[in-house]
Amino acid sequence: MSSQIQLKNVSKVYxxxxxPDAYLAFDAVSLTVAPSEFVAIVGPSGCGKSTLLRIIAGLMPQTSGDxxxxxxxxxxxxxxxxxxFQQYSKSLFAWRTVLDNVMFPLESAPRSERARLRERCIGYIRQVGLAGFExxxxxxxxxxxxxxxxxxxxxxxxxxxxxxxEPFSAVDALTRMELQSLVLDLWRENRFTAVLVTHDVEEAVFLADKIAVLSHRPTTLAEEIEVGLPRPRDHIVTREDPAFLSLRHHLMSSLLGDHARTRAHA
Incomplete structure (x- = not known):
């Protein structure tokens, strides 16, 4: 079934x-994510990117909006x-094998289905390049x-x-690029809708169809940018594309300029 995410004037107040002690995380954010679209959310540290993602996930209620x-x-x-999650080491069960960790979401399935699901999970392990590590x-x-x-x-x-x-922030640069390519391959093959929160402007441009730029506090949706780079994407060819460099420059200028303006008025 197709998926579509809509945020309509969503605000979050802690x-x-x-x-007097109320804290506005972000204000009146509206955003639409089309079926099978890959959207990245970027913005300054502390602007509420992860909070917004948790609200989309239903893990946290918004204060207002839909x-x-x-x-x-x-x-x-x-x-x-x-x-x-970002902290993958905390999201895995240390006492379970790789295969048992991957099987975890399927534990409520009937016993008669277990053998088939086990084979399916072994297939997913192979897809992510871990054959032999089950x-x-x-x-x-x-x-x-x-x-x-x-x-x-x-x-x-x-x-x-x-x-x-921010699922790749805790790994080294080369592993990060390998995982980015892996996620793009899986997204292209499985056609799920993807929403990524990242601090890394280059990562956002490399992965996404569209980038939502959040401002510094008080946080609002400052800009939506259609990436428009051809797919499939390659870490060397794509990152040397003048359109990639231009968009990276625009985003860095926007985010650094917003930060400088905030500091000037602090």
């Missing part, structure tokens, strides 16, 4: 609205929405491999929407 998935209000974690434990493999396990587990849940909260 504390009681109107009270959040819709397939036209229905999100008031809790919706079926088919999978959240890929019986290893998370503490026996590298950080990048652990994140691949988390990605395979997300695939096992058969997501219609995959929400990615």
């Amino acid at each position: 504390g009681k609205p109107g009270s 959040v819709l998935l397939d036209g229905r209000a999100v008031d809790g974690p919706p079926e088919g929405v999978v959240y890929l 019986n290893k434990y998370p503490w026996q493999i590298s950080g990048g491999m652990q994140q691949r396990v988390a990605i395979a587990r997300a695939l096992a849940a058969n997501p219609r929407v995959l929400l990615l909260d």
Whole structure:
């Protein structure tokens, strides 16, 4: 079933609205994510990017505005929405093997289905490049491999929407690029809708169809940018494309300029 996310004038206030200790995370954010679209959300540190993603996931309520998935209000974690966390080491079970970690979302399935689902999960493990590591434990493999396990587990849940909260920030640069390419390949093959939160402007441009730029506090949606770069994307060819460099320059200028203006008025 196709998925579509709509945010309509969504605001989040921590504390009681109107009270002296109330804190406005972001204000009146409106954004639409089309079915099978890959959208990146960027913005200064502390502007509420991850908070916005948690609201989309139904893990946190908004203070005002509407959040819709397939036209229905999100008031809790919706079926088919999978959240890929930044801290992969904390999201995996250290006492479970790689295969058992990937099988976790399917544990409620009937016993008669277990053998078929096990084979399916082995297929996901192969898709993320971990064939032969099915019986290893998370503490026996590298950080990048652990994140691949988390990605395979997300695939096992058969997501219609995959929400990615800075999932590559804790790995080295080369592993980061390998995981970016892996996610793009899986997205192209499985056609889920993807929303990525990232601090990395180059990552946003490389991965996304559209980039939503949040401002510094008080946070609003400052800009929506259609990326328009051809697919499939390549870490060398795409990153040397003049359009890639131009868009990176625009985003960096916008974010750094916004930060400088905020400091000037502080």
